[in-house]
Amino acid sequence: MLNSTYPYTLPPLGYDYDAFEPYIDTETMHYHHDKHFQTYINNLNKALEPHPALQKLTLKQLLTGRYPLSPSDKTAILNNGGGVYNHSLFFDGLSPALSGSHSPEGRLLALINSGYGSFEEFKNQFNLQAASVFGSGWTALAIDTQKRLRIVNLKNQDTALQQNLGILILVDVWEHAYYLKYKNLRAEYLEAIWNVLSFPVL
Numbered sequence: 715m716l717n718s719t720y721p722y723t724l725p726p727l728g729y730d731y732d733a734f735e736p737y738i739d740t741e742t743m744h745y746h747h748d749k750h751f752q753t754y755i756n757n758l759n760k761a762l763e764p765h766p767a768l769q770k771l772t773l774k775q776l777l778t779g780r781y782p783l784s785p786s787d788k789t790a791i792l793n794n795g796g797g798v799y800n801h802s803l804f805f806d807g808l809s810p811a812l813s814g815s816h817s818p819e820g821r822l823l824a825l826i827n828s829g830y831g832s833f834e835e836f837k838n839q840f841n842l843q844a845a846s847v848f849g850s851g852w853t854a855l856a857i858d859t860q861k862r863l864r865i866v867n868l869k870n871q872d873t874a875l876q877q878n879l880g881i882l883i884l885v886d887v888w889e890h891a892y893y894l895k896y897k898n899l900r901a902e903y904l905e906a907i908w909n910v911l912s913f914p915v916l
């Protein structure tokens with residue numbers, strides 16, 4: 715997705731909409747992917763429509779580059795471009811309960827153990843931080859340029875790219891990610907999501 719250019723199109727899911735039952739319900743997957751993600755795609759295209767020069771830039775260049783633009787046009791591109799990038803990472807980072815690895819292994823496990831004591835303690839700290847996101851945003855397990863792990867919160871559709879961090883795990887804590895099933899109980903969604911997050915191999 716980062717190397718894509720205008721016009722952007724919605725990437726299909728790599729699994730079925732009901733692949734994450736009972737942890738993420740089928741209706742939420744439809745709304746989240748087909749409506750919310752699609753809206754970020756549409757609005758990014760709309761924001762780029764009047765700017766032919768920017769249409770040649772990749773999504774990565776749009777999110778990190780410097781280019782002359784009015785503040786409101788730039789905000790529309792960063793908000794919607796961030797939404798496109800974050801959602802592509804989020805949906806790519808899920809894998810059905812019976813496939814993929816739902817716990818860290820190898821080098822990533824060693825880094826988690828040395829940074830947080832254990833995988834269980836890491837999950838506790840991650841969930842506490844995700845519970846503390848005020849309003850809309852994301853929580854990520856990120857790796858910095860010195861290969862250190864960090865749990866970071868991202869407001870609205872800010873991206874880790876803008877902090878020069880690589881994303882290992884990304885959890886959407888906007889209400890649209892969980893409200894149909896979990897209502898106001900974000901903590902229950904955060905407990906459940908570990909069953910479907912897949913861990914990269916470092």
Ligand code: MN
Pocket residue numbers: 746750801886888890891
């Ligand atoms: Mn979302």
